[in-house]
Amino acid sequence: MDAKQSKKLDFSPILVPLLSIVVALAFGGILIFIQGINPLLAYRVLFTTAFGSFDGIAITLAKATPLILSGLAVAICLRAGLFNIGAQGQLISGALASAWAGYTFVGLPALVHIPLALIFGAFFGALVALVAAVLKAYRGVHEVITTIMLNSIVIALSDYLTSNPFKEPDQPLTRTPKIQDSAQMPDLLGLPLGFFLAIGLSITLWWIMRNTTTGFSIETIGRNKNAGWYAGISVKKTIMLSMLIGGAVAGVAGAVETLSIIGRFEPAFNAGLGFDGITVALLGRANPLGVIPAAILIGGMRASGSTVQFEAGVAPELVDLLLAMILFFVTAPLLARFFKNRKENVAMTSGWSN
Amino acid sequence: MKTLLEIEGVSKSFGSVIANEDISLTVREGEILALLGENGAGKSTLVKAVFGLVKPDSGTIKINGTVMESGDTAAAIASGVGMVHQHFQLVPVMSVTENLILGDEPKRFGVVNITQARKEALALSEKYGLEVDADAIIEDLPVGMAQRVEILKALRRDVKLLILDEPTAVLTPQETDELLEVLRNLAKRGVGILFITHKLREVMAVADRIAVLRGGKLMGTTTPKESSESKLAQMMVGREVVLRVEKSQAKPKEVLLSIKNLRVSDDRKLESVKDLSLEVHAGEILGIAGVEGNGQRELVEAICSMRSRLSGEVIVKGQGIPNLNPRAAHLAGVSHIPEDREKHGLVTSYSIADNLVLNRFDQAPFARGWIRNLEEVASNGESLVEKFDIRAPDAYLSAGSLSGGNKQKVVVARELSQQLDVVVAAQPTRGVDVGSIEFIHNQLIAARDAGAAVLLVSAELDEILSLADRIAVISNGKIVAIFNSKEADRNTIGRLMAGLAS
Numbered sequence: 137m138d139a140k141q142s143k144k145l146d147f148s149p150i151l152v153p154l155l156s157i158v159v160a161l162a163f164g165g166i167l168i169f170i171q172g173i174n175p176l177l178a179y180r181v182l183f184t185t186a187f188g189s190f191d192g193i194a195i196t197l198a199k200a201t202p203l204i205l206s207g208l209a210v211a212i213c214l215r216a217g218l219f220n221i222g223a224q225g226q227l228i229s230g231a232l233a234s235a236w237a238g239y240t241f242v243g244l245p246a247l248v249h250i251p252l253a254l255i256f257g258a259f260f261g262a263l264v265a266l267v268a269a270v271l272k273a274y275r276g277v278h279e280v281i282t283t284i285m286l287n288s289i290v291i292a293l294s295d296y297l298t299s300n301p302f303k304e305p306d307q308p309l310t311r312t313p314k315i316q317d318s319a320q321m322p323d324l325l326g327l328p329l330g331f332f333l334a335i336g337l338s339i340t341l342w343w344i345m346r347n348t349t350t351g352f353s354i355e356t357i358g359r360n361k362n363a364g365w366y367a368g369i370s371v372k373k374t375i376m377l378s379m380l381i382g383g384a385v386a387g388v389a390g391a392v393e394t395l396s397i398i399g400r401f402e403p404a405f406n407a408g409l410g411f412d413g414i415t416v417a418l419l420g421r422a423n424p425l426g427v428i429p430a431a432i433l434i435g436g437m438r439a440s441g442s443t444v445q446f447e448a449g450v451a452p453e454l455v456d457l458l459l460a461m462i463l464f465f466v467t468a469p470l471l472a473r474f475f476k477n478r479k480e481n482v483a484m485t486s487g488w489s490n
Numbered sequence: 491m492k493t494l495l496e497i498e499g500v501s502k503s504f505g506s507v508i509a510n511e512d513i514s515l516t517v518r519e520g521e522i523l524a525l526l527g528e529n530g531a532g533k534s535t536l537v538k539a540v541f542g543l544v545k546p547d548s549g550t551i552k553i554n555g556t557v558m559e560s561g562d563t564a565a566a567i568a569s570g571v572g573m574v575h576q577h578f579q580l581v582p583v584m585s586v587t588e589n590l591i592l593g594d595e596p597k598r599f600g601v602v603n604i605t606q607a608r609k610e611a612l613a614l615s616e617k618y619g620l621e622v623d624a625d626a627i628i629e630d631l632p633v634g635m636a637q638r639v640e641i642l643k644a645l646r647r648d649v650k651l652l653i654l655d656e657p658t659a660v661l662t663p664q665e666t667d668e669l670l671e672v673l674r675n676l677a678k679r680g681v682g683i684l685f686i687t688h689k690l691r692e693v694m695a696v697a698d699r700i701a702v703l704r705g706g707k708l709m710g711t712t713t714p715k716e717s718s719e720s721k722l723a724q725m726m727v728g729r730e731v732v733l734r735v736e737k738s739q740a741k742p743k744e745v746l747l748s749i750k751n752l753r754v755s756d757d758r759k760l761e762s763v764k765d766l767s768l769e770v771h772a773g774e775i776l777g778i779a780g781v782e783g784n785g786q787r788e789l790v791e792a793i794c795s796m797r798s799r800l801s802g803e804v805i806v807k808g809q810g811i812p813n814l815n816p817r818a819a820h821l822a823g824v825s826h827i828p829e830d831r832e833k834h835g836l837v838t839s840y841s842i843a844d845n846l847v848l849n850r851f852d853q854a855p856f857a858r859g860w861i862r863n864l865e866e867v868a869s870n871g872e873s874l875v876e877k878f879d880i881r882a883p884d885a886y887l888s889a890g891s892l893s894g895g896n897k898q899k900v901v902v903a904r905e906l907s908q909q910l911d912v913v914v915a916a917q918p919t920r921g922v923d924v925g926s927i928e929f930i931h932n933q934l935i936a937a938r939d940a941g942a943a944v945l946l947v948s949a950e951l952d953e954i955l956s957l958a959d960r961i962a963v964i965s966n967g968k969i970v971a972i973f974n975s976k977e978a979d980r981n982t983i984g985r986l987m988a989g990l991a992s
C-alpha cells in the first residue's frame with residue numbers, strides 16, 4: 137500500500153465496479169423486458185426484498201457472510217498476483233472438517249467448541265491450498281490449473297467421506313450427523329455471529345496489508361515479482377503464505393456456513409459459494425474492505441432471487457445472469473481503458489517488467 | 491525547405507505539474523532538430539503530443555500544414571510520423587520479425603505470411619544498415635539490439651517525420667555512431683528528425699538546430715555552431731555545470747570486494763564470465779570498460795547474487811556471499827544500481843517513498859518488528875526527494891509517472907543513501923541529464939571517499955575514464971588488462987575492448 141494516501145479523494149477505483157453493475161443491470165433489464173415483464177418492477181422487488189426491511193437485511197447479510205470470506209480468500213491471493221480459482225474446494229474442505237469437529241467432540245462448552253470447529257475449517261481449507269501453493273512455489277505449476285483440479289478432487293473426496301466413514305448412521309441421505317448444540321454459532325443482535333467474524337477478518341487483513349511488512353511483501357510480489365525478489369523478498373514464501381491465508385479464510389467461510397446455517401455437511405449445499413467469491417473479489421477490486429460491499433450486493437441478489445421469481449415472474453436464472461454479466465464487465469479491461477481515458481498510461485505490453 | 495512540423499503554443503499539465511507551457515517549434519524537411527532539457531523538462535510529453543499519445547490542454551500541432559486532431563495516434567501515423575519511445579514497446583516473447591510486422595502484417599490467404607515477413611524484416615535491416623537477427627526472441631536480446639529493432643519498427647512505414655526519444659541512452663558508443671550515421675542519411679532523403687538525448691556530444695555531432703526546454707518552457711533554439719557543450723548545459727540547467735569530474739586522489743585501503751575464479755553463464759546458458767578474478771579496495775572506484783555483451787551484466791548480477799554462479803566465489807568484507815540470494819548480498823553490505831531500473835529497480839505502481847525503502851522496508855527505522863513505520867517511510871521519502879533532486883510534486887506520486895531520468899534518480903537515491911561498503915553501479919547515469927550526472931558522479935565519489943569499494947560498469951568509456959581510479963578491461967568474459975587511470979590510454983583501452991592485443 138502507499139506510504140500515505142493522496143489527499144484528494146480518488147473515485148477511480150470504484151468507478152469500474154459501479155459502471156459494471158449499472159451496465160449489467162441495464163442489459164438484465166432488456167432481457168427481463170423481452171420476457172414481457174417490467175424491469176423496473178423486477179428490480180424494485182429485488183431491492184426491497186434484499187434491503188427494504190430489517191428481516192430482509194438480516195437475510196442478505198447472512199447470505200453475504202460466506203461471500204465476504206470467500207471473496208477475501210480470492211482477494212488476498214490476487215494481491216500476491218495469484219488467481220485462486222480453488223476457493224470452492226478449500227471452502228468445502230473447511231465445511232466438512234468443521235462439521236466433523238462439530239459432531240465428533242461431545243461435552244465441550246460452546247466457547248471452546250465453536251473456535252475449535254472454526255480452526256478445523258481454517259486448517260483443512262489451508263491444507264487444500266497448500267498443495268497448489270507448493271506446486272506453484274517450488275515447481276512453477278500454474279495455480280489456476282492446480283486449484284481447478286483440486287476443486288474436483290475435494291468434491292469427490294467429500295462425497296466419498298460423507299457417504300462412508302462420516303455418514304450419518306441409519307439414514308438414507310448422504311450427509312454427516314448434525315453438529316452438537318455446543319458447536320452451533322449463535323446470532324448476535326439479530327445477525328449471524330459469522331457476519332461479525334467476516335467483517336473482523338476483512339478489517340484485520342486490510343490492516344495487515346496496509347501496515348505490516350508481510351502485507352508489503354505480498355503486495356510487492358504481486359506488482360513486480362522481479363523487483364520484489366531483488367529487494368530481498370522471498371517469492372516462494374510469499375506465494376506459500378498468501379495461498380495459505382487464502383485457503384484458511386475460504387475454509388472459515390465453509391465452517392461458518394456449516395456451523396451457523398446448515399448444521400452439518402451435505403454435499404452440494406455449499407455449491408457456488410467459492411465461485412461467487414471470485415466475482416466478489418474482482419468487484420471489490422481485490423481490496424479486503426472492498427469485498428464487503430461487493431459481497432453484500434451479491435448476497436442481496438442471492439437472497440431475493442426466489443422472491444423476484446414469485447412476485448414478478450422473472451426466471452430464477454436472472455440472478456446468475458446478472459452476476460455473470462457483472463463479472464464480465466468488471467474484468468473487461470477495455471471498459472476500464474475506455475472510461476479512464478488515460479491512453480498515455482496504457483502500455484502496449486507489460487514491457488520488460490514482469 | 492518545406493516546413494514539416496509546426497508546434498504552436500502547446501501547453502499540457504498533469505495535475506499541478508506543468509509539463510509543457512506555450513511551446514512553439516518547427517521542424518523542416520531534411521532537418522535534424524535536437525531537443526534538450528533536464529529530466530522532467532517536458533521533452534517526452536511534447537513529442538508524445540506530436541505523436542498523438544498525449545492530448546495537449548491548448549495549442550495546435552500541424553503536420554505538412556494540416557492541423558492534427560489532438561490525441562489521434564492513427565492520424566499521426568497516417569501522416570508519416572514514426573516514433574521510437576523512451577521505454578520499449580516491443581513484445582518480449584515474440585521474435586524480431588514478429589515485432590517488426592506487428593500491427594501491419596503481410597498476409598496470404600488471410601493468415602500472416604511469416605516467410606514474407608522475414609524477408610521484409612531483412613530487407614529493412616539491410617536498407618538502413620541496422621543489423622538484427624530476425625529470428626531472435628526480443629527478451630533474449632541485449633538492450634542495444636532491442637533498441638535497433640525499435641528503430642527499424644518506426645522506420646518500417648514510410649516516415650516523413652521520425653521522433654526518437656532518447657534512443658541512444660541504451661546504446662554503446664559504437665552503436666550510437668552508427669545510429670547517428672543512419673539519421674544523417676535519413677535527413678538527406680528529406681526526413682525531418684526530432685531527436686531527444688542527454689548526450690551533448692551527439693547533439694553537437696548531428697543536429698542542425700537545437701531546442702532547449704527547462705521546466706516545461708522553451709528556453710530558446712540555437713545551432714551547434716553558435717553553441718558549445720558547456721553553453722548548452724548551462725541553458726538546460728540554468729547554472730554552470732562541471733562537465734569534467736573533479737575528484738581528489740584515491741586512498742585505497744583493504745580489499746572489500748573480492749571475486750575469485752568466477753564462472754557465470756548467460757540466459758542462453760553460454761558461459762559468459764570465464765574464470766574471472768578481481769579485487770576492489772575500500773576507497774577506490776574500479777571501472778569495468780568493455781563493449782556491451784562481454785559478460786558485464788552477468789558479472790554484476792553474480793556479484794549481487796541475482797544470477798547463479800557456475801563456480802567461484804564472491805567475498806565481501808571477508809565473508810562469502812551465498813548463491814542466488816540477493817538479500818544476503820544486500821545485508822552483507824552490497825548496494826546495487828541495477829541496469830534495468832524498470833525490471834529490478836522499481837515497483838512503478840508504488841509511491842516514490844515506498845520505492846525508496848524497497849529493500850529496507852522491514853528494517854529499522856522503517857519497521858518496528860512486524861509493523862511498518864509509515865511516518866519514517868514518508869519522511870525518508872521527502873528528504874531523499876529533496877536531497878537527490880527528484881523532480882516530483884511530492885514523495886507520494888507513483889514512481890511510474892516520473893520522467894525517465896527521475897526514475898533513475900529514485901534508484902540511485904535508495905542505493906546510495908544506505909550504509910555503504912560495496913557499491914555496484916551498472917550504467918548509473920543512463921538516461922540522466924547533465925546536471926544529474928554531475929550529481930550522481932559526485933555521490934559515487936563521496937561514497938568512495940567515505941571508504942566504500944565502488945565497482946562501476948558503464949558503456950560510456952568517457953564515464954569510466956573520468957570517474958574510475960583503476961580501469962579493468964573486460965573482453966569475452968575475461969579481464970584482459972588493468973590500468974591505473976593515470977596511465978590509461980584511450981586507444982589502448984579501445985583496442986583491448988575490441989579483443990585485439992594491445
Ligand SMILES: Nc1ncnc2c1ncn2[C@@H]1O[C@H](COP(=O)(O)OP(=O)(O)OP(=O)(O)O)[C@@H](O)[C@H]1O
Pocket residue numbers: 480481504507508509527528529530531532533534535536576881882891892893894895896921923
Ligand atoms: N502521466 C503522468 N502523470 C503525472 N505526471 C506526469 C505524467 N507524465 C509526465 N508527468 C510529469 O511531467 C513532467 C515532464 O515529464 P516528461 O516525461 O515529459 O520529462 P522528460 O523531459 O522527458 O524527462 P526525461 O529526460 O527524464 O525523460 C515530469 O515532471 C513528469 O513527472
Ligand SMILES: [Mg+2]
Pocket residue numbers: 533534535576655893894
Ligand atoms: Mg523523457
